[in-house]
Amino acid sequence: MLxxxxxxxxxxxxxxLLIYLSLxxxxxxxxxxxxxxxxxxxxxxYFVASFLFLLFIEKTSLNKQTKNxxxxxxxxxxxxxxxxxxxxxxxxxxxxxxxxxxxxxxxxGILFAIxxxxxxxNYFSRPN
Numbered sequence: 757m758l759x760x761x762x763x764x765x766x767x768x769x770x771x772x773l774l775i776y777l778s779l780x781x782x783x784x785x786x787x788x789x790x791x792x793x794x795x796x797x798x799x800x801x802y803f804v805a806s807f808l809f810l811l812f813i814e815k816t817s818l819n820k821q822t823k824n825x826x827x828x829x830x831x832x833x834x835x836x837x838x839x840x841x842x843x844x845x846x847x848x849x850x851x852x853x854x855x856x857x858x859x860x861x862x863x864x865g866i867l868f869a870i871x872x873x874x875x876x877x878n879y880f881s882r883p884n
Contacts, residue, residue, distance in 0.1 A: 782851025
């Protein structure tokens with residue numbers, strides 16, 4: 757029960773942070789001059805969100821889902837959030853623009869989370 761609450765809280769807090777930071781207007785603050793840094797940030801944020809989502813599902817009653825449904829859910833939910841955020845940035849957030857490259861970076865983060873999660877799951881589930 758406590759683990760379930762921990763994982764669900766972690767996931768939803770991270771998701772809130774991801775959405776909140778993504779929808780802030782550009783404040784023209786200091787920028788980091790590392791090539792593709794923003795894509796790395798997108799990949800990292802969606803990696804963490806997807807990984808926490810998979811842990812959340814594993815530790816709750818939703819765990820009865822099959823492995824394929826978990827993977828499909830992680831992809832659809834987080835890719836949809838990413839596309840919606842890019843749409844909102846392009847059309848409603850001052851100083852921000854939606855980019856297809858950001859959606860691709862989000863997708864890579866989601867895929868890496870699924871790969872790492874299932875590599876861990878398969879490693880610890882093997883018989884000795």
